[in-house]
Amino acid sequence: MIVADRKPLEEILDMIKECNKILLVGCKGCVTVCNVGGAKEVGILAASLKIARKKDGNPIEIDEKTLERQCDPEYVEQIRDIFDQYDAVLSMACGVGPQFLSEAYPSQTFYPALDTKFFGGAVQHGIWEERCAGCGTCVIHHYDGLCPIARCSKSLQHGPCGGSADGKCEIAKDVECIWDKIVKKKMEQGRLEDLRTIRAPKDWQTARDGGPRKSIREELVQ
Amino acid sequence: MYLKNRFDVGKFIILAEMQPPKGVDVSEMVNSAVRVKKSVDAFLVPEMGNAVMRMSALGGAMVLQSQGLQTIMQVNCRDRNRIALQADLLAAYGAGIVNIMGVSGEDPSLGDHHQAKAVHDIDLMTLFKAVSTLQAGKDLAGNELTGSPSFLLGANVNARATGDELAKELELMDAKSEAGVDFFIAPPVFDFNAIEPFMEKVNLKQVKILPTIMLLKSVGMARYMARHLNMTISQDLIKRLMRAPDKPLESLTIATEVLSDAKAAGFAGVMISAMGWEEKLQKLMDMV
Numbered sequence: 001m002i003v004a005d006r007k008p009l010e011e012i013l014d015m016i017k018e019c020n021k022i023l024l025v026g027c028k029g030c031v032t033v034c035n036v037g038g039a040k041e042v043g044i045l046a047a048s049l050k051i052a053r054k055k056d057g058n059p060i061e062i063d064e065k066t067l068e069r070q071c072d073p074e075y076v077e078q079i080r081d082i083f084d085q086y087d088a089v090l091s092m093a094c095g096v097g098p099q100f101l102s103e104a105y106p107s108q109t110f111y112p113a114l115d116t117k118f119f120g121g122a123v124q125h126g127i128w129e130e131r132c133a134g135c136g137t138c139v140i141h142h143y144d145g146l147c148p149i150a151r152c153s154k155s156l157q158h159g160p161c162g163g164s165a166d167g168k169c170e171i172a173k174d175v176e177c178i179w180d181k182i183v184k185k186k187m188e189q190g191r192l193e194d195l196r197t198i199r200a201p202k203d204w205q206t207a208r209d210g211g212p213r214k215s216i217r218e219e220l221v222q
Numbered sequence: 223m224y225l226k227n228r229f230d231v232g233k234f235i236i237l238a239e240m241q242p243p244k245g246v247d248v249s250e251m252v253n254s255a256v257r258v259k260k261s262v263d264a265f266l267v268p269e270m271g272n273a274v275m276r277m278s279a280l281g282g283a284m285v286l287q288s289q290g291l292q293t294i295m296q297v298n299c300r301d302r303n304r305i306a307l308q309a310d311l312l313a314a315y316g317a318g319i320v321n322i323m324g325v326s327g328e329d330p331s332l333g334d335h336h337q338a339k340a341v342h343d344i345d346l347m348t349l350f351k352a353v354s355t356l357q358a359g360k361d362l363a364g365n366e367l368t369g370s371p372s373f374l375l376g377a378n379v380n381a382r383a384t385g386d387e388l389a390k391e392l393e394l395m396d397a398k399s400e401a402g403v404d405f406f407i408a409p410p411v412f413d414f415n416a417i418e419p420f421m422e423k424v425n426l427k428q429v430k431i432l433p434t435i436m437l438l439k440s441v442g443m444a445r446y447m448a449r450h451l452n453m454t455i456s457q458d459l460i461k462r463l464m465r466a467p468d469k470p471l472e473s474l475t476i477a478t479e480v481l482s483d484a485k486a487a488g489f490a491g492v493m494i495s496a497m498g499w500e501e502k503l504q505k506l507m508d509m510v
Binding site: 201203205207209210211 | 329330331336337338339
């Protein structure tokens, strides 16, 4: 899923400082699963903003709405009747949400309440980790299911580098070295020689480096 | 005399583009440049134009400088992050390269290493800021430098823009000037009527602009550029080249005419792009 964090309350308050009435829109997709942009979090943020503004002697009116998904024009339509009743709309989706909303309602102003972080999953309750960089050409089978493109700080296809020590990455003591894990797994499975293969330079055209991407499924295009 | 001083005294500047080799044999580049050193004020060394891998601009410029030639080193945002860009700017200045030109860099998909990852850690305007920060004695992280550079800074301007595009281009040119850009190189011109909208809006006495003079190596090349690269090359010019008994000579004659027109129009100079005909630069200079 796409994992996001909520922006600091001060930053959100600053974005909407000129507004007296806003619509706060959540999303029932990824950001609900990672507990940052669903109906519950919409309620919490609305309450926090109202309290902060009231404390400042400048109360704000906030309506709440949580869409099935903000990345789908069909669901984005659900605010067609109300979008223009507000000074601005605050989106609690990943970065896709406020853009789809802006495209559907060009006359309204949309603000992002979340910082979109990565593609990942929950490793324990309350902790999510990055697993995929969306590079467009999956190579995890070469590395026994451990992706060095997303999980190595240098995206090395051949590792580890000299900065790996005691299973940790040089960038921080709490960052695991994925190459340490890859090598250990290969050793355990008696397939260390797999790592002798020198891989061709990665084709970054399929990643974000090739420019904005599009996926077309001909059979679905009407 | 440094290029900056030549601009300051109002000399009509002649730049010549000098591509570093795709390899390590620098003899052709050096010989072509040395032959015309008296006629050319500085050699513009591109940084892997069209994303085609070759010897870097820093390397090429250092080789030319070692022959006593003045250079303008191109710097792009595509191939280096802010650490490498700053490092190479310091290296360049330390090696005597005092003229630089900032460009974004074409996408790798247009070059010969399609699969490469472009860097774009900082964009062009931030690169100009980095240059002024280095000149003020600090790096982008705020650390003090031991000795600071003082560059003459160039950039591109699309003089062929018209309408809304022209308004955007002029705005961008102003922003670049504010960011410290001292001179601008404009795309190839064959007929100044083609950039009249631009010339009407720009005060050539205030902004140093050098249009590019591109040598037309063949009728085919002229036709291709007119059809596919949106360059204004009139049918009359193409016919003139077609009918000429000595086509290379005619091409050089056309270039000298463009050069005279640029001078008469009040441009600060010209940038000659020989497109592989560097060995003909000497003849062209003799004709000017």
